[in-house]
Amino acid sequence: MxxxxxxKQQIIDNPIILYMKGTITHPQCGYSDKTAKIILTYNVKCTYINILDDDNLRKFLPKYANWPTFPQLWVNNTLIGGYDIIFHLHINNKLLDILNKNVHDI
Structure with missing residues (x-):
């Protein structure tokens, strides 16, 4: 493959997926860390993928998404955005609606 x-398959298979630098326990980027912590506050099922583990993923995901930076949050096959957008949605009480709107398995 x-x-x-x-x-594409990762995004289809995971209703909520965060591509980040590092892991939940060892984030390698402040923005990835902040984004993951926001998502964790909602207690939803989310898949976290460390893009630093795969050079091809790190290189091609920005092209696939037409979004140049990490982290990237995807919900129900749709790119939501990076930290700035996630933070804005969070403080305006809109993120939970997005996380719940199209996801039936959380």
Whole structure:
């Protein structure tokens, strides 16, 4: 499977997915850390993928998403955005609606 097909399959298979630098326990980027902590406050099922583990993923996900930076939050096959957007949605009490709106398995 090529990398673009792999990315597409990951996004399809996981209703909520966060591509981040590092892991939940060892974030390697302040923005990834802050984004993951926000998502964790909602107690939803989320898949976290460390893009630092895969050079191809780190290289091709921005092209696939047409979004140049990490982290990237995807919900129900739709890119929500990075930390700035997630933070804005969170403080305006809109993120939970997005997380719950199209996801039936959380």
């Amino acid at each position: 090529n990398i673009l097909a792999q990315i």
